[in-house]
Amino acid sequence: MSDLDAQLTDAGLQPSGGGKVLLLACGALAHEILALRAANGWDHLDLQCLPAIYHNHPERITPAISAAVAAHKDSYQRIFVVYADCGTGGLLQAACAEMGVEMISGPHCYSFFMGNEAFAAADDMTAFYLTDFLARQFDAFVWRPLGLDRHPQLLDTYFGNYTSLIYLAQTDDAALTEKARQIAARMGLTFIHRRTGYGDLTSALAQA
């Protein structure tokens, strides 16, 4: 794991203090947000990331976002939450509405990377999704937390109903694509590669 990914996974990222708009995001989106900010010259955007490992603990997301909004609301003109629902069961949406901050729409990052409309229409019920970040961090986010390193016999219990692994690629990275392909093989799933780029994330940040 790279040093930055390790930091994004467990600690997140602190804001630099510059910019009028604070993005409160999942650590799993940091690379993509920073790339979009640099490519578009969006210097008005500052970025704080919560630990990406909250992906595995959605119950921690809403309280952490609420605390971050409370801590920073007087320091920025606007705060935008770069989380989709992400397994919070509507609680994050409700908290954001109560705090008067906007968030990106969609059920999770797979959806907005693919484009929420396309994702809803795709009907890939038996697909397991990876993004660039999750492909890089598969062992830390999936394999080890599910105990598959210690108990590989549980693979079918977890993924027996899945048929394919869809790698939604934000970038063209041959090594990462090969890694995703190997993950699919390890899980016994058919590998599908879709180059999505940043999907709905670009338009959401353009309006933030």
Place this chain on the structure above:
Amino acid sequence: MSDDDEIILADLNDEDLVAQMFDDLYDGMKEEIEEGVNILIGRGWEPYRVLTEALVGGMTIVGADFRDGILFVPEVLLAANAMKGGMAILKPLLAETGAPTIGKMVIGTVKGDIHDIGKNLVGMMMEGAGFEVVDLGINNAVDGYIDALIAEKADILGMSALLTTTMPYMKVVIDTLIEKGMREDYIVLVGGAPLNEEFGKAIGADAYCRDAAVAVETAKTWMARKHNRASAG
């Protein structure tokens, strides 16, 4: 452990054997659980007693340690797999001996959702607690639920969902029960990772159950209420 230290289950008295089975269940040792069940049956234990005292007793400890953050999902699944091994031996025997049944539950994961780990755990624990369980599997449309409830003369409907996108389908099922004038005939329990108490109330379920142990206790409570209502009526 050396061969000298190996525990011979058949050499243990009943009390020590059940205690050892608790440990084996906790450690997910399926073959040892199957052996223990066979030994107790061979010693003349009623299948229902083996189920409740050895298996459910052991899984209750697993459930409590999961709730308290001592055990995690992989270990619970291994324990459940071991219990499943024991249950497979006991099920036909329980049917023969006419063990008591508290009520009947139809359970399934909702349409569009293929996740069944939680549902399977609930189904197994409900069976262990004396409920008859009809498992509809994954990806169930409203008609499938309703047909099964009627055909099985069920008391309880259990619905599971893991996805934010699929959990609203539970309301479709409950609304259809209401439209058909069937809602009051069934206890409706819902569960799944993104759900919460508020969601359960909002869609008109009788209860949200955060884990399998809570589902069993909730089902027992609601069945007792149902019987009390029937007695009063």
